[in-house]
Amino acid sequence: MIRDDAQHKETRRVSxxxxxxxxxxxxxxxxxxxxxxxxxxxxxxLANATHASEPKSPPNVIVSDDFEQWSWEPITFSMRQxxxxxxxxxxxxxxxxxxxxxxxxxxxxxxxxxVEGDEAFKGRSVLLEDCQIGLHGRYxxxxxxxxxxxxxxxxxxxxxxxxxxxxxANNPTTGEFRWLGFPDLIKIEATKSWKxxxxxxxxxxxxxxTFKLPAKTSGAIVVQEGHQIVVDNFAISLLAxx
Numbered sequence: 082m083i084r085d086d087a088q089h090k091e092t093r094r095v096s097x098x099x100x101x102x103x104x105x106x107x108x109x110x111x112x113x114x115x116x117x118x119x120x121x122x123x124x125x126x127l128a129n130a131t132h133a134s135e136p137k138s139p140p141n142v143i144v145s146d147d148f149e150q151w152s153w154e155p156i157t158f159s160m161r162q163x164x165x166x167x168x169x170x171x172x173x174x175x176x177x178x179x180x181x182x183x184x185x186x187x188x189x190x191x192x193x194x195x196v197e198g199d200e201a202f203k204g205r206s207v208l209l210e211d212c213q214i215g216l217h218g219r220y221x222x223x224x225x226x227x228x229x230x231x232x233x234x235x236x237x238x239x240x241x242x243x244x245x246x247x248x249x250a251n252n253p254t255t256g257e258f259r260w261l262g263f264p265d266l267i268k269i270e271a272t273k274s275w276k277x278x279x280x281x282x283x284x285x286x287x288x289x290x291t292f293k294l295p296a297k298t299s300g301a302i303v304v305q306e307g308h309q310i311v312v313d314n315f316a317i318s319l320l321a322x323x
Contacts, residue, residue, distance in 0.1 A: 143223060143230075144317035148207045150187040151195050153179065160191065172306075175212035189219050193312075202235045202275050202313035209304040209312060216247060216301035223317075224266070224298045226284050233279040234315045238271040240308020246284060246300045250292035261287045266300060271310050281320070 156164075156178060164174050177184040177194050186192040186207060193209040200206070215221075224230070224246055236242050244267035249260050266282040284298060304310045 141319040141321065142316060143319055144220070144315060146186070146188070146219075146315045147204070148186045148192070148195075148313060149204050151184050151205070152187065153182040154185050156181055156183050172211065175210060189214055190217055196311055200311065202237075202311070206235075206311050206313040208238075208309065209302065210309045211304065211306040213245075213301045213303045216299055220300040220302075222295070222297040223300055224284050225296065225319075226286075226294050226298070229281055229283050229320045230266075231279070231281050231318045231320055232267055232316065233277065234267070234269070235275055235277045235313045236269060236271045236310060237273065237275045238308070238310040239273075240271060240304065240310055242269045242271055242310050242312065243267065243303040243305075244282075244300055245303045246298050248284070248287060248294070248298050250287070250289065250294050252292050257292075259292050261292065261294075271308075275313075277314070 160176075160183065164178075167174060175193055176191055183191075184195055186195070191212070192214050193207045193212060196206045196208045197204065232244070234242070243265050245263055245265050247260070248262045248264065249258060251258050262285070264285050266284070267280070269278050287294065302312065302315070
C-alpha cells in the first residue's frame, strides 16, 4: 500500500511537470489542422448553396400538351360539312359533340375525344382515330430546317402514331408554291398498355435550288383510318446548339 502511494505520487509529479516544447508544437499543429478542416467544410457548404440557388436555364420547350383542359365550343361550318360526309360513309366522327357544340382540348381547333379515368395515362388523355390534329394553330410554323429537336410522348392503343411535317416551299422568282413532301418526324407503333417514348428528330433535307423553304414548317399528329391511339404528355424541345 505504501509502495502504491509512492508510485502514484511519482506518476502525478511527472504528469504535472513542465511539458516539453515538442508537445506544445504538436498541440498547436493539431489545432491548426482542425481549424483548416472547419474552414474547408464551410467553404464547400457555401459553394454548394450558391450553386443550388443559381437559376437553371429552362429547357427550350416549344410543345407541352397534357390534354388536361377541355371546353365545349360551337361546331364550325367546315366541321359540319366534313362530319356529314363521314357519317354518310359509315364512319364515326373524330370528335365528341353535343347538339351544336363539340369538345376540344385547350389550344387546338379540333382534338379527338377526351379520355379519363382508368383509360387515361394520368388525369385526361386524348383518343385519336382517322384524323390529324394541330396542323392549323397548335403545331403551325414549328420546325426549323437544320435544327435538332427532342420529343417525349406517352401512347397506348392500336396502330401507329405519326407526327408529320407539311413541307411547302416557294419559288422566290415566280412566287409559285409547291409541296415538297410530308415526312414523318416521329413514327411509333402503339402498344396495348401505356408506354412513354422519347427520341430526337430533324426535318429532312430537300432540294431547295429552285424552291426555298420557309423559316419554319408546320406539323400535325396523324392517326390513320382503322387505328386508335390514346395520347398524353406530348412534348417537343429545341436542343441547344454548341
